[in-house]
Amino acid sequence: MRVLGLILAGGKSDRLWPLTKVRASAAVPVFGKYRAIDFTLSNMVNSGIRKVGILTQYNPRSLMDHLGSGKEWDLDRKSGGLFILQPYVGPNREVWYRGTADAIFQNMTILRRGEEDHVLIGSGDHIYKMIYRDLFNYHLKKGADITLVVKELDETYNLSEYGIVQLDDDMRVVEIEEKPAHPKGNIAFLGVYFMNKELLKELLYATVPQGKYDLLLDIVIPNLDRLKVYAYRFDGYWRNVKKGIKEYYRINMDILKKEVRDELFYRNGKVYTKLKDLPPPKFTTTAVVENSLIADGSIVSGTVRNSVIFRNVRIKVGAVVENSIIMESTVVEEGAVLRNVILDKNCIVREGRVIEGDTELPVFEKRAVL
């Protein structure tokens, strides 16, 4: 089986504002050195997928810079490799993608060319580790037309924000309710589709020209009776950064738990990201660090607790950072105190400044001077 990977990374997310002021949600920095999209992209590469198309639209500069030629993922290839699929102007065509199905439809060439027989569609916003090979086998064994990856969500998720699926005893999907006000169950669709490439082409030709542009709402859900749509159950860690600042914060704090680090960093292959060639993190004589992640190039002279410190950050003497996320190249000057805050890249927190959040997390945009 040869599989084409497609990653939906065009999303604009107001709920992650101001982190998405300068970048697409798939390019949101996580865990000290990664971007959200690294997980799905690494999963695909780790599963043996050698050709990946990234569908971008909203604010793609940061994402493009991050992906480059795809060399960190071994996707700088003569055959296959990484394809950035941006909306473009051409004769008789719309410019912007009007939905997920439209985005793929407008890039029909990548489906038409190449010897891949199946397509895996994932999202750049999801944080999870998975080797898809079992999914491929499951799909074949079930004789499915489309296989959707699902997960039973616990009480830490707001079920009304997810697509809730109903399954029969054979795991066939009988109903999907997108963001139901009153969810009938707790099994959610994780935004990962697997299907035959020819079938996808056929479905897109049958739908998109009719003015229907959404992959889930206009293609999968209306065809649940006609097509064999099966659910593949995933039991690992899975979170969607796009669900808002609190979810983004929760995901970053989760990585301070050993079991989450073990699963996301060390199981089912590595997570690849853009290399920055920075020296090891340095802890000076006055450093106090507990339960925190410290990325390369950072120098800590102050106190850091329960926090995620990205690359090239400076925490100066007497500064205190607790329960916070401090992104790349931010400087926390002497004696400043930060509690429960999120600072984007290249911020400066001036000497002695005290900023404390509580359940509402203050988020400061890139290059803020505080």
Place this chain on the structure above:
Amino acid sequence: MGNTVAMILAGGQGTRLGVLTERVAKPAIPFGGKYRLIDFTLSNCVNSGIYRVGVLTQYRPHVLSKHIGIGRPWDLDRKDGGVEILPPYVGRHESDWYKGTANAVYQNLEFLEENDAELVLILSGDHVYAMNYNDLIDYHLLKEADGTIACMEVPIEEASRFGIMITDVDGKIVDFEEKPAKPRSNLASLGIYVFNYEFLKKVLIEDENDPNSSHDFGKDVIPRILRENLGSLYAFRFDGYWRDVGTLRSYWEANLELVLPVPPFNLYDPNWRFFTHTEEMPPAYVAPGSKVSTSLVSEGAEVYGNVFNSVIFQGVKIGRGTVVKNSVIMTRTEIGENCYLENVIIAENVKVGNNVRMGVGEDAESKLDPKVYSGLLTVVGMNSVIPDDMVIGKNCVIGIGVKPEDFKSKTLESGDYVIVREE
């Protein structure tokens, strides 16, 4: 400026580094949390805009060759130029190992020819320093020299460990003494040379044909140029940080200098970055209740214990209740719980059990080799396993691939060793 080609001498064994260089060439030994020694010279080349580099390997080249690969981390994977590994090869007349540094370059004159070399930089792959070679080259061109040697003022009492240059007021070298007992100057050669290619070619061919030569730049070629007045050699004074980490003690000291509040050697200069081939690893994690200070802790490290004044490489695990002090712990080594380690160098992929004490007790002379192992440091070679509850003294040596059953008792006295001979 002429077309410059750098030749990095990377064949050295570094015998005084003991178990650290038993399996790898000295330029490949790990340094500073994530680097290997050769990274500094390679990075200096590319930071100086020199993109034609030959690496001359000989002793145990596998790790080094794999590390350099096609030179991608240094942007040396180029269509034009780039990095080339130049191992000794079987020629038409002789199947020759490199007999000395000069012979190594001599055997690769063809490489220099192919690259249209006008200037040749001769560098060592095992020094730690940041140097913009353009300063050296500019000086060389300004003086219209045939060759220029980078040198540094050293304390006069240490001068007898170096090749010492005696210059006139213009900086022209008038005499050169290799490791003199009574040094006449404190200007030490750093083993960094730039030569005009045609001049170098001529003297290397002559040196090759000299039956009395050991074919070494410092011992033979430079003295002969001066003695026979073959050309003009100038001394370029360098006043930055430079270390030849030739001994275990100097290796350990140079590592620990990096953790000083104002380190003499700055890894964090955004305008002079050091590149390396690293494995992708997540950020370092420090657990609740841990204390980490005056240390480098690299990516992928997970610290549950306490680390003081140490350099911790990538992927190292340090268990709860453990104290690591004044030590260098290399990639992927795992240290168990409630251990106490002081003044140790532990190589890659070592497993230290629980309740192990190392570098404790009285000092004693090494029973293995006092010339290599001295200065209180206890050293552990790669892939060894140290069982629970071991008490290991000062100045001990645990070799490469030592297994728990190789230890005869739970105590290893200071100065003692456990070595498993290579099959």
